[in-house]
Amino acid sequence: MSEKIFVAGAAGAIGSMLVPLLIDTGYTVYGSTRRAERAHALEARGALPVVVDVFDAEALRVALKRIAPTAVIHQLTDLPPDLDPKLMADAAHRNARVRTEGTRNLVAAALAAGSRRLVAQSIAWMYAPGPLPHVEEHALDLEAEGPRRVSVDGVAALERSVLAAAGLTATVLRYGQFYGPGTWNAGPKGTCPVHVEAAAWAAVLALRHAEGGGIFNIAEDSPDVSSEKAKRELGWHASLRLRQRERQRQGVAS
Numbered sequence: 001m002s003e004k005i006f007v008a009g010a011a012g013a014i015g016s017m018l019v020p021l022l023i024d025t026g027y028t029v030y031g032s033t034r035r036a037e038r039a040h041a042l043e044a045r046g047a048l049p050v051v052v053d054v055f056d057a058e059a060l061r062v063a064l065k066r067i068a069p070t071a072v073i074h075q076l077t078d079l080p081p082d083l084d085p086k087l088m089a090d091a092a093h094r095n096a097r098v099r100t101e102g103t104r105n106l107v108a109a110a111l112a113a114g115s116r117r118l119v120a121q122s123i124a125w126m127y128a129p130g131p132l133p134h135v136e137e138h139a140l141d142l143e144a145e146g147p148r149r150v151s152v153d154g155v156a157a158l159e160r161s162v163l164a165a166a167g168l169t170a171t172v173l174r175y176g177q178f179y180g181p182g183t184w185n186a187g188p189k190g191t192c193p194v195h196v197e198a199a200a201w202a203a204v205l206a207l208r209h210a211e212g213g214g215i216f217n218i219a220e221d222s223p224d225v226s227s228e229k230a231k232r233e234l235g236w237h238a239s240l241r242l243r244q245r246e247r248q249r250q251g252v253a254s
Helices: 013-025 036-044 057-067 085-112 146-163 196-209 228-234 242-253
Strands: 004-008 028-033 048-051 071-074 117-123 169-175 177-179 193-195 214-218
Touching: 004 013, 004 057, 013 028, 013 196, 013 242, 028 036, 036 048, 057 085, 071 085, 071 196, 085 117, 085 146, 117 146, 117 196, 146 169, 169 196, 177 196, 193 196, 196 214, 196 228, 214 228
Parallel strands: 004 028, 004 071, 028 048, 071 117, 117 169, 169 214, 177 193
Antiparallel strands: none
């Protein structure tokens, strides 16, 4: 029987790309969504759908104990379509709740299920002002104010919950601004962009190669953020795409 992976947020932009990569690598993938109407889309990608709300701690714990996945991948967000500026203020608070309460519930469920690895989505543009490019050891912008402070606090809470989970090899991927299929941007945008397919590859590579866990920036080369650690330790690079999965499979699965 193949190794079981639970992907929280499997119907989202990253999750949609990640599920087929994991299946091609040989995993059995359980994909969560809180919306029952998305279950068929997950099945079509080869995942076993799990309809559960991350804020329902007990239901989440029961689901993960039943599945008993070796690893859990956290790709949950709560953002409005097209990142509508009129909706972003409320969305920032909802997203922060996913990163605080949702992450706490997911970590607890993973531990209850006996999982051994956890990979979680964070973001790479929440560093405090300072020397560039930012590397993983740089501090987050905990002195920020307004909407940015809401987001920074959510990111910090997520990373604390994940990295402090005793008994789990925990990896945090600080993604740049997504672009590509299923995202809000057709082309690179922002100070540290990353193609959504390359971002999905990072999660697969983190499962295979981040033996000690830790934090990794996942973004294209830019003056603002360095992803040299991910290149060096994970074998990740920003040009990875889904169409390369056949060629990459042997290297990833080794």
